[in-house]
Amino acid sequence: MERGDNTKCIHLEEDEGTYKHYGAISFPIYQTSTYEHPAVGQSTGYDYSRLQNPTREHLEKTVATLEKGIDALALSSGMAAISLLMELFQPGDHIIADSDLYGGSIRLFDHVSQKNGIRFTRLYCCRDDIEAAIRPNTKAIYVETPTNPMMNVSDIGAIAEIAKRHSLLLIVDNTFLSPYFQKPLTLGADIVVHSGTKFLGGHNDTLAGFLVTNREDISERLRFLIKTTGAGLAPMDSWLIQRGIKTLGIRMERAQSNAFALARWLKTQSLVADVIYPGLAEHPGHEIMKRQATGFGAMLTFRTVNKEAALAILEKVRLIRYAESLGGVETLMTYPTTQTHADVPKDIRERNGITESTLRVSVGIEDIEDLLAELETVFREVEQEQKGTAE
Numbered sequence: 001m002e003r004g005d006n007t008k009c010i011h012l013e014e015d016e017g018t019y020k021h022y023g024a025i026s027f028p029i030y031q032t033s034t035y036e037h038p039a040v041g042q043s044t045g046y047d048y049s050r051l052q053n054p055t056r057e058h059l060e061k062t063v064a065t066l067e068k069g070i071d072a073l074a075l076s077s078g079m080a081a082i083s084l085l086m087e088l089f090q091p092g093d094h095i096i097a098d099s100d101l102y103g104g105s106i107r108l109f110d111h112v113s114q115k116n117g118i119r120f121t122r123l124y125c126c127r128d129d130i131e132a133a134i135r136p137n138t139k140a141i142y143v144e145t146p147t148n149p150m151m152n153v154s155d156i157g158a159i160a161e162i163a164k165r166h167s168l169l170l171i172v173d174n175t176f177l178s179p180y181f182q183k184p185l186t187l188g189a190d191i192v193v194h195s196g197t198k199f200l201g202g203h204n205d206t207l208a209g210f211l212v213t214n215r216e217d218i219s220e221r222l223r224f225l226i227k228t229t230g231a232g233l234a235p236m237d238s239w240l241i242q243r244g245i246k247t248l249g250i251r252m253e254r255a256q257s258n259a260f261a262l263a264r265w266l267k268t269q270s271l272v273a274d275v276i277y278p279g280l281a282e283h284p285g286h287e288i289m290k291r292q293a294t295g296f297g298a299m300l301t302f303r304t305v306n307k308e309a310a311l312a313i314l315e316k317v318r319l320i321r322y323a324e325s326l327g328g329v330e331t332l333m334t335y336p337t338t339q340t341h342a343d344v345p346k347d348i349r350e351r352n353g354i355t356e357s358t359l360r361v362s363v364g365i366e367d368i369e370d371l372l373a374e375l376e377t378v379f380r381e382v383e384q385e386q387k388g389t390a391e
């Protein structure tokens, strides 16, 4: 019987019943750059930590198992992972990318990948005609689902079918749901991208990124690239992410339950114009997510009735922190217009629906009563202020 994800987060099957590492329950941090060889032409399996390190390898196996891939590479950040991924492509290659992506991915594509000769077509993979955008030189489709920050949901299986028909790679950034709620490789994706900084690490204390694949040829190519370009995750950071993953399941469940409660509360507020959370039945991606994921995650976006209300909320929250990033135990609120998506051209930002009254919340695992109590106080204060200026 295949083990469940909560068990997989804690135990690697191949390590069961072995007394390696003096029986240490916590996998050791191999803080070494290099390894002694037993004899000429022999190796312990490790030569130099840019290529591989036991702590990093242990983490990579855990993530590969969770995503049901054959290989996972741990890198120094999510952006390091996506940068390495771009090395799979040649000048002249064309990639179809979702319009609403993490701002850093858009910046990389626009300002680095383009310079290297890679061309992009941006469309809304949740609704536009992907097939019509395919050219003779198209090599890949790159999506996030749900997207950051607008929570658009794409049908991974349907896009995978198009990708297969045209021999394109399907790349899915699975950061928002983590493998605990969604496994894109099992739905037909070829490569999964993660910012391990977010839910996998889960504590807002370490940067990391992952590339996961179920294809031997891609794994081989990526192994060559990580060895050559050198952005592999350091041993200490690998250990921190491994430690975070041990509680991935219970954190995801708890954060999701808080997100549901928060979404429902926000919907009752007169300061709120719009709540975008795929767990709500009215969300356009709700049915697709019910099919392709086992949860809706803990990210939600809402729009206030005006810009002033959004700014006042950000300035007043205390327990909820006004900060970028997401996926940690702490609830964070951010303002995509000037923070995460500041480098996205204004016209694209607005087309994506990111307005000056849009706030994004990464819901943490605090007691929901405390989160709601704080928002209750903040919202009432903002309402009073708005009434004051209206009079």
Ligand SMILES: *Cc1c(COP(=O)(O)O)cnc(C)c1O
Binding pocket: 077, 078, 079, 080, 102, 104, 105, 144, 148, 173, 175, 176, 194, 195, 196, 197, 198, 207, 208, 209
């Ligand atoms: C944060 C994030 C990234 C980038 O990851 P870093 O670890 O910050 O480099 C990529 N994709 C998504 C969806 C993210 O949220």
